[in-house]
Amino acid sequence: MEIKVRQKRIDEDKFLEMRKGVLSLWHTGKEVELDDAVGYQKSLPDSKIFHKVVQRVREEGRMVLFPRSGTPIVEDEIELVRSLNELGIPLIPFTTDSYTRNLQLDKAQKGLEESIRTGKPVLNGYPIINHGVKTTRKVVEACDGAFDPRCSRMANSLVGEVAFASGMTAMPNSFFAWIGGYDKKATVEECIETAQYLGRLIGYYADRDVIITTDCHGWLPNGVYPMSVNIATQIIEALISAEQGVKSVFPQINLQGSMAQDLGDIRIVPKLYRKYLDKLGYNDVIIPGIVGSQVPLYPFPQDMGSAFGYITYTATVAALGEVDACFVKTIDEANGIPTKESHIESYRSAKWIFDVVRQQKLEIDNEDIRQEMRITEAEVTAILDRVLELGDGDIAVGAVKAVEAGVLDSPFSINIHAKDQVLGVRDLKGACRYLDFGNLPIPEEIKEFHREKIAEREKAEGRKLDYHASLEDFWAISKGQLIGTHANS
Amino acid sequence: MEIKVRQKRIDEDKFLEMRKGVLSLWHTGKEVELDDAVGYQKSLPDSKIFHKVVQRVREEGRMVLFPRSGTPIVEDEIELVRSLNELGIPLIPFTTDSYTRNLQLDKAQKGLEESIRTGKPVLNGYPIINHGVKTTRKVVEACDGAFDPRCSRMANSLVGEVAFASGMTAMPNSFFAWIGGYDKKATVEECIETAQYLGRLIGYYADRDVIITTDCHGWLPNGVYPMSVNIATQIIEALISAEQGVKSVFPQINLQGSMAQDLGDIRIVPKLYRKYLDKLGYNDVIIPGIVGSQVPLYPFPQDMGSAFGYITYTATVAALGEVDACFVKTIDEANGIPTKESHIESYRSAKWIFDVVRQQKLEIDNEDIRQEMRITEAEVTAILDRVLELGDGDIAVGAVKAVEAGVLDSPFSINIHAKDQVLGVRDLKGACRYLDFGNLPIPEEIKEFHREKIAEREKAEGRKLDYHASLEDFWAISKGQLIGTHANS
Amino acid sequence: MKDITVITGTVGVDAHVIGTKIVSRALRDAGYNVVALGAQTPPEEFIKAAQETDADAMIMSSLYGMAELDLQGFKDKCLEAGLDDILLYIGGNLGIAKSDDIEMRFKKLGFDRVYPPATDMKIALADLQNDLEAKGKL
């Protein structure tokens, strides 16, 4: 089938035409008026502007928490963001509910109404489209933080419109996250087109000197395996966004539990971003900071003590790595949407760690870390170069072909177009290695390295590592181990 | 005044005579029968023998929690030690109440009876003397762990008698801890004599092939200042114990919050122990392992999240330092004697950290850590050599003279014979430095180093550091910082 | 084992696909004939697939907390579709927050068995075998 998508900026006229369609999806679309929105954005204080907040944090040598939050009833949401903000959290994420994300706005409306009627939330996030701009500005104005809403493909364009008009100043534009974890049927082209729309919208603001940041999450890491595909796809997302006019991108390092590997990734990822942004001519795109993230989608420990262990551990690695912000979950993660109290206690524990560790500027450098950096760099470079090659220099075309060919691939993906052939396990020190490379274009000597590490563990444990071992490792963290054991299967 | 105490083993006859006086202090003294006790000790499985448990842990490359516990009612105590043991804790500490420790056994009896009557504990520990050997053996037999009771000077001898006869296999013999934190009026000589009694008792068992371990805590660190005096006094305790026949000593590294300094101390302390044990001829005394400890007596955070932060942070540093056991407090520390539930949740969080961090064998080495090692080594050596010199080679005589001269000294000590002239603050990276050296025999070039570090911070903060700054640092950890700020005063 | 057909998937717009993929493979490895609908499957598709394959059980997952909204009237629709003998299992994070009455609420919705988060598949496999035996299907 012919590939139509191109790495090319959408014409302003065409874009304005497209907007009409987007805004007509729900009646609150009428509340979005671009010139007014630009004016509103310009009136915001620095403390509400994502990239400025991050830059300030970085200058002050501090590190902040970047949590999650979202609940349907406006008053509750206001209370939640205020209490987060009072804990010293200046970056406020904004989770929309799953009906909203899938443009099932009638259902979102019903859920919202039932939540209001019973006083108990039945939606798993804030239905931003149903609430609309006027209401959502109240939330944004309720506290002194920079907002970053979350969505997936279906509603991404309209959510972006409402969010920016409401004064939010960052938003992920991670179409690979949709492929990995949010959208079952969309084609890669459809995903890229949706991302191009949001990029173009942010570009429209940028043309008018309003800088909105895009955080790049990449292909969601649904298991225990190296982050090279995740990082390569983050960079592709950054490049696609940059072409549309995005001027500020924010890398996310997924902290998987091996300190050597995580610290290696923290150090190499911003360099790789810079390299490819510059290589493809986006020299004026800034990287205001980096976020460490407890995102690797491992199941969380169910008991409170172990949950605190995992949260503070992630916070420690992030602080040792000197990232600017870190996203940690809450002690309720395994059980349900966190209460306000769990948010507070969880974030207090992480904040304690950040402040105490970060002040010390402890230098950690060793051959293991340097080795992880070299490996990540070699893998990401090999993957990105192959993608560019597949697209004859066009990263959008290359991305479509790469997914089709399994050159970009990740296990347990939701999207039916993903190959789902890759698999990973931990080595004896807990670093994630490829057990099955699928069709990833990993250089042969690096493949050999993975095989050796796996052979080492197989020898030590006297068994073959396979799909079941991979699952054992996947559950390990929830059971208080890094490396899984047979008992976990 | 003439110094009578000497570093010399107590004759067996004299010792047996002394025992009579000790055992007559309370009626349960009659339950202690030495030959029977030796037999009972020999019947214990390896899992109840402290040094064997530690050696096993070390061989397995694991790390265990070494908590605190003590409650007056036997049934509660049994439940508590069982639940700790079920969490995988093989080393069980055993806190006696303060009336017991001060030989106010009538009051302990009243408190015990009231606790039993109301079902609510009114004593802050387990009154081991009042309970006696028969009852306490039930506690020891209730779970599969090695017990280590805690006491202070007044009741130390009788508590040791009862504890060992009950099957406990370790006990601190830390007379400097009494000077620092437990005994207001005793002279240094009285403290040493009491320690010699316990050492001799352990030596009696050792002569009959029953190895009881002594953990050395040293002069309790009541504030923010370097650990050199604490470490030097630990070693003096080990030497005094060794002369009486103790064959196994257990160093404790007080983790104060600066990773570089704590890791440095973890690495250098066992070497310093070995050096002085060998130097004075106690080559056959083993060091089965080392314990990291959250003992530095800083006030604990009052809120749960920050308390978990502090606990897991300590656990992380200990795990990175590869100690064998770590003593952490509970989330209730600031508020009262912990409930069983807080014990469990607190220890789960620490255990999660131990297991996940320790497996990785992350190598951490840098110039800061090496520098801390050099400084601690130089300070401890200078202090110990001066103590030996003061005693003309007799460490007991030297210790008495050293406290008198302020050659051994620490701030905020309870004992009226301590000089209490030393003071410390943190430097810009959070390491503890001397602000006032008192009469400590620290070499001049090391003093210069401390002064420089303090000058650096003074310059950065634009103020003189003084007693108030020292207090700010002392409270800092409870407020989620390592280095205090003016707001803490 | 007789040929037993089982339908799997997450219901509504729930995107949590990892669990249902693992569940499907475990069922296959245990010898079942599995129709894996994957994530984000509307309730109607579960019913259609069950009709078409004459399925014996549905092993439904929902993690995103909105299953109750998705499954209003589900049992009635099953009955209307002639699925009166099918076993209905559901597992995952079934409410927005942890709560004690979840099992009861989903039993009311017509489910035969309701499982808490992170249930070990071994337990579910044993239950399924028992239930199928009780129905004389095994």
Next chain:
Amino acid sequence: MKDITVITGTVGVDAHVIGTKIVSRALRDAGYNVVALGAQTPPEEFIKAAQETDADAMIMSSLYGMAELDLQGFKDKCLEAGLDDILLYIGGNLGIAKSDDIEMRFKKLGFDRVYPPATDMKIALADLQNDLEAKGKL
């Protein structure tokens, strides 16, 4: 400020000396005449020191949880000793576990003010000044 004498210390066999040392210095720095008895001071010694110095207040600390046992009948003994105008303050970890009725229990024992763990001395200094003014002593 008029010459006001204050007695400090921890009561019973409580060894937690750090706090009372800091308290004593803060009181001195604020201009009070401080008789610091230190840690592990029996109740009777507090009374004796107060009689001998004609003290205006006792700032007693207890952290080890057994203050209530130590202080049975303390107020009566004070009155017997003629200390009927002395201010009695106590602070620290006053019970074995955190509990809501601590303040009430110690007020019953005769204390004028009862403070929770880790109380900022600034608060206590302000209270003391007020109470002394109310008594016409300042």
